Amino acid sequence: MLNIVLFGPPGAGKGTQSEKLIEKFQLVHLSTGDILRAERKAGTPLGQKAQAFIEKGELVPDEVVIGMIGLQLAKNKNANGFIFDGFPRTTAQAEALDKLLAENKSSITLMLALEVNELELKKRLLLRGKDSGRADDQNPEIIQNRIDVYNRETAPVKDFYSKQNKFFVVDGIGTIDEIFGKLSVAIEKNNK
Ligand code: AMP
Secondary structure (H helix, E strand, C coil): CEEEEEECCCCCCHHHHHHHHHHHHCCEEEEHHHHHHHHHHHCCHHHHHHHHHHHHCCCCCHHHHHHHHHHHHHHCCCCCEEEEECCCCCHHHHHHHHHHHHHCCCCCCEEEEEECCHHHHHHHHHHHHHHHCCHHHCCHHHHHHHHHHHHHHHCCHHHHHHCCCCEEEEECCCCHHHHHHHHHHHHHHHCC
16 A cells, blocks of 8 residues: 655645646545545534634644544555545544554555745735635634644644654755656665
């Protein structure tokens, strides 16, 4: 199985690159942000619970997103592998993911971290907000909070994979195809 954590701050290009990578490597795309937005739209209790956190740019509690990922892994038992996009966002989530995968005799193959500077992230998020209508991409204060939450709570997840020698950085500035090329090379090199 090929299991990739596509990592990076909000606006780094994880969603865009995931769409291309799932096609090339025949993987299942698991984006916790997408799942939460779908739950919210459908008005489920989970979606309602998540709403307040998403609106403020705070993280949804670990047990909620871990439960969601557990369900998706169980639903896709025959997958070639997964791209985890926007998950894990805390070390507790990373530990839980290792456990869930181990239950299926599987593990993370590598974490690819897209690096983009803060100024560029803010520019991209505001542009995306205009196109998509996503409220959390339109308010500069919420954007700043999401970046701060990333730096404080999510960036340490790098160490978790670094200790397992699974952490790779890719420059997230460039054209979509250039970045996709670099990600693909890193995957092919490490998928042995
Ligand atoms: P995203 O689309 O990945 O930027 O996620 C949008 C929002 O959903 C985040 O700002 C969080 O409020 C919530 N969210 C998504 N993934 C997670 C996660 N793994 N852990 C906690 N909250 C999450």
